[in-house]
Amino acid sequence: MAVTDSIRVLIAEDQALVRGALVALLNLERDIDVIADCGDGTTAVDLAARHRPDVCLLDIEMPVMDGITATREIRVLDDPPRVLILTTFGRAGYLRRAMDSGASGFMVKDSPAEELAEAIRRIHAGLTVIDPALARDSLAAGTSPLTDREAELLRLALTGATVADIAASVHLTQGTVRNHLSRAIAKTHTANRMEAAVTARDLGWI
Structure with a gap:
């Protein structure tokens, strides 16, 4: 009551x-x-x-x-x-x-x-x-080592978007997107963009 x-x-x-x-x-x-x-x-x-x-x-x-x-x-x-x-x-x-x-x-x-x-x-x-x-x-987990652009691309990768889709949505070339994602993968110590995105999400970086 x-x-x-x-x-x-x-x-x-x-x-x-x-x-x-x-x-x-x-x-x-x-x-x-x-x-x-x-x-x-x-x-x-x-x-x-x-x-x-x-x-x-x-x-x-x-x-x-x-x-x-x-x-x-x-x-x-x-x-x-x-x-x-x-x-x-x-x-x-x-x-x-x-x-x-x-x-x-x-x-x-x-x-x-x-x-x-x-x-x-x-x-x-x-x-x-x-x-x-x-x-x-x-x-x-500490503070995020990702740049704003890397975080943005990982958020898009988390949706399952392809590199081509990501590139089109942010108006970058596919090569530039791959370079950003490669750096993000290295910073998260993962094997691919989806693993990097999941790890970054779980650590609160995106």
């Missing part, structure tokens, strides 16, 4: 069963009130603007708009709510991107329910909450 000074929470999670479980678990907490829930990032932004929650609990991989993009849009609202990312994908790269987008916390879904509730309280109090293992991994 909600109390007068309860923390108002919005949940965005595309798996209905998981979302329902999160709503039920958090509503058992006397000081937390789940005021809205949805299954995609675009709806999350709309609901955040409409209901003005204190904390938004967002998954990363959702249809229409992912949680990191939704975080960025939510954080530019007037008097924006704070955001806690909760995801299955415990990658240092996701953590880095989430925090750069304005998230106040990042936890994986196998965290105990009591830890999740406490994380919401801490974030509402103005603190930052990050899974310790992910924080260590993110620090170990």
Whole structure:
């Protein structure tokens, strides 16, 4: 049951069963009130603007708009709510991107329910909450050695685009694209452009 000074929470999670479980678990907490829930990032932004929650609990991989993009849009609202990312994908790269987008916390879904509730309280109090293992991994990854152009081309490579497709989209010759990608492959210590793109994504470099 909600109390007068309860923390108002919005949940965005595309798996209905998981979302329902999160709503039920958090509503058992006397000081937390789940005021809205949805299954995609675009709806999350709309609901955040409409209901003005204190904390938004967002998954990363959702249809229409992912949680990191939704975080960025939510954080530019007037008097924006704070955001806690909760995801299955415990990658240092996701953590880095989430925090750069304005998230106040990042936890994986196998965290105990009591830890999740406490994380919401801490974030509402103005603190930052990050899974310790992910924080260590993110620090170990260091800053990106990629140039802006190399990062741009790896993002395109991550979609499965061919060298010809990439060259056409950025208005470069195929030879120039191959040169940039070769340097990116060397910097990521990988064997090909797709491996380089995946590694760069997981490290938070693209």
